[in-house]
Amino acid sequence: MSQFNQILENARGRAVSKGLAYAGEVTPAEAWALVQAVPSAKIVDVRTHAEWQWVGVVPGAELIEWKSYPGMVANPHFVTQLKAAVDSEAIVLFLCRSGARSHDAAALAAQHGYTAAMNILEGFEGDKDAAGHRGSKNGWQAAGLPWTQG
Template sequence: MKRKMMAFLLAQLLVFSFSIACFGASTLPPKKQTVLAKYVTAKQAYEKYSQDPANVKILDARTIGEYVFVGHAPMAVNIPLKFLDRGLTDKNKPVMPTNENFVSEVTKRFKKTDQILVMCRSGARSAACVNLLAKAGFNDVYTITDGFEGDKDDQGQRTVNGWKNSGVPWTFKLDPALVY
């Protein structure tokens, strides 16, 4: 009996460890982790959307310029978390003020009970969006961890994963009903 109990406990530990390794936030950089701990890759997001397009919503939180000029998922609603402003910061980064109306704009487009999959360029802004939306009472919000453009390869190019690199549909065609 003692052997069976030990084998059962060991099996449970292995299942738990495998779950954490494959699906847990511990594999994500801290800037991509959220308070809701709901994560999907771009490919998984498209599969989720394809299975239930009436109830799964895709939110693209990139700037209007990124959405228009880099491309976007054809069904993605664009509500930017940040705007691109003129100039550079003292760290040579673009000036990007926060969209103070982000949560109210999302609330106008989506119900708090909707399943929303949030995308940005590579997963950090979408995580920030999920945290803001969770604070506002949205509970079924996932971050698309690899974003639209994906992670950087060894040469610093965004060719690793991401919506654009995963073989799922994307477009430059603009639908006025979806653009911010």
């Protein structure tokens, strides 16, 4: 079985075991491998403009806010913006800070016809470490995957 197929099988297995309303969950490393292997696969970063600017972004990711800072008000145009940016037949990998907003975005995308909507586990910054800081315990940054400062 190819690495690509193994990643998709693992992602689907996680979704089934958790009863998720979308296609699957992938680790940051699996997400990066899918983007490298499948040209139509897209990472959609659903964090805020402030997070993109001050924390960093994944090169090539689509940037569509789920909620806006500072009030964390839901983006009423999220689905419209997603449909304009990403084909509903593509593998869509949603990313946020820790995996919570991206979970919600993947579920909404699936409701709107995105059959391969997936959540990137751990998010961009990951969980807090013992000192209460993000970015070193797990997540995209801790995995050493490509990103740039805003």
